[in-house]
Amino acid sequence: MRLFADLGAWVLNALHRLGRAHLLLLSMLRGFVDMLYRPRLLLDQLFSVGVLTILIVTVAGLFVGMVLGLQGYYILSRFGGETALGLMVAASLVRELGPVLTALLFAGRAGSALTAEIGLMKATEQLSGLEMMAVNPQYRVLAPRFLAGLISVPLLAAIFSVLGVAGGWVVGGGMLGVDEAAFWNGMQDGIDFEDDVINGVIKSLVFGLVCTWIAIFQGYDCVPTSEGVSRATTRTVVHSSLAVLGLDFVLTALMFGE
C-alpha cells in the first residue's frame, strides 16, 4: 500500500513540475516582446551563453572530424571507396553529430552555468529582490537567456560541422592522401540542402530549446541552498543529455524514415 502511495506522490510531483515548467516556458515566450525594446539584454546573454561556448565547440568539432576522417578512411579503403570520405564525414556531421554533440557540449558548458547562475540568484534573494522592485524576473532575467540559447545552439552546431569537415579533410586529404577533388565533389553531390542541412538545423533548434529550457527551469525551480543548486546543476546535465539523445532518435525517425 505504501508503495502505491509513494508512487502516486512521485507522479503527482512530476506532473506538478511539468506544469510549472510549461508555465515558465509560456512566460519566457511572452518576455521576448520586451527584448525588442531592449536588445542589449539579449546581446549580453548571447555573449555569455553563445560566444563563450565557441572554443569548446571548435576544438571538439575539429577532433571529431579528424576521428571521422581516420575511421572512415580505414573502413572505406577496404572496399576501395576512399573517394566517398568527404560525403561520409559531412553527412555524419550535418545530420547527426553536429547537432547532437553540440547540444551535449552546450548542456555541459552553458546549461550548467545557466542553472548555477539562476539558482544562486534565487538563493541570494536577487530574484525576490527584482519582484519587490516590480520587475518580473521571468522577463528581465530568464527570457533573454532562453532566447540566447535558442539562437546560439544552431549557430554553434554550424561551427561544429564546419570545423568537423575541416578536421576530416586534414586527416583524409592532408595525411592519408585522399584525392582533393573527390573529397569535395563527393560531399557536394551527396549532401542535399533540404534533407540534410535544413533537417540538421531543425534538430539543433529543437535541442537548443530543450537544453536551455531545462537549464533555466532547473535553476529557477531549485531548492535555494548550496546543495539544492548543486543538485539542480547535475539534473540539468543529465536531463538535457537524455532529452537530446531521445529526441534525436524521434526526429531522425520522422525526418529520414521511409
Place this chain on the structure above:
Amino acid sequence: MTLSRPLRRIARLATWRRNADLFLLPMDNQQATADDVLVKIRGLRFMRGQRAIFDGLDIDIPRGGVTAIMGPSGTGKTTLLKLIGGQLRPDAGTIEVDGQDVHALSTDHLYQLRMRMGMLFQSGALLTDMSVFENVAFPLREHTKLSESMIRKLVLLKLEAVGLRGAHSLMPSELSGGMARRVALARAIALDPMMIMYDEPFTGQDPISMGVLVKLIRELNDAARISSIVVSHDVAETLSIADHAYVISGGKVVEGGTAEQLQHSGGAWTRQFVQGLPDGPVPFHFPAPDLREDLTGGAS
C-alpha cells in the same frame, strides 16, 4: 555623521518628482486613503505543509511611523513581509496595503503597488553583476524615463544619504555586509516609496554598522515621511526606534503596543522575549522523553 541634509534633499526631490507625475501611475494608485492604517491584516492564515505559520493573525500598521514586528526565529517574520509584498499567497484572510487587497490585485496592479513599496532583504539582494551605482540606478532605469544626468544625480543623492557616495564604483563583492545593506537601502528608496519593509536589518552587524542602520531607518522614515516595517529579533535596537511594536509567536500576535508598553509588559511571554530570559513560557528544553529513560534505553 550628518545624515539629515542629504535626507532632506531627497525628501524635497521626492515631493517634486511625485508632483511631476514621473511614474505615470493610474490615479487610483496615487490616491492615498484617508485611513491612518497603511497595512491592515485580518484573519491571516498561512500553511507550510501541515504546519500553520500564521493562524488568524490580525495586525494594523499605522501610516507614517516605524512599526516593529518581533518574535523568535522561525515564527514567520520574513514570511509575513513576503505576504505583505504579495510574493506569497495566504491560505485565508486578507492583507490590505494602502486600501488595496494585495492578493486580489492583477499582476500589473500588484507591480504598480510594489513600485511604492521598498524592501530591504536580509542578504541585501544586490545584483552581483552590477556596480553599486548601477544597483541603485536599476529601479530608476526600469520604471522611469529620466535622463542619464537626472539618474546620476538621484543615485548619488541616495548613496550620500546612506553614506556610501564614495563607494559608487565598487562591486557588491567588494562591500562588507553592513555596506551591502546600506546600498540595498539606497536602492529601496530609489523610487521614493510610501513604505519600506526591513527584513532583519541588524543581523550579523558589528556595533558601528548596527548603530548606523538604526539611525538611518529612523531618520529616513522621518525625513522622507514614509512608513517603515522592521522585522527583527534584536529587541533593544528595534524598540529604540519603533513607534509601535508587535510580538508574534505561534502564528498569532502575543502582544502589541508602543515600545515602552512592551518593555514594561506584564505578560510572561513578552517579558521573556524582551528581556532575553532563558526559560519561561518558551521552555529551555525541546520536548523530549524522560532523560533517565533515554539514557538507559528504557531498561529501567
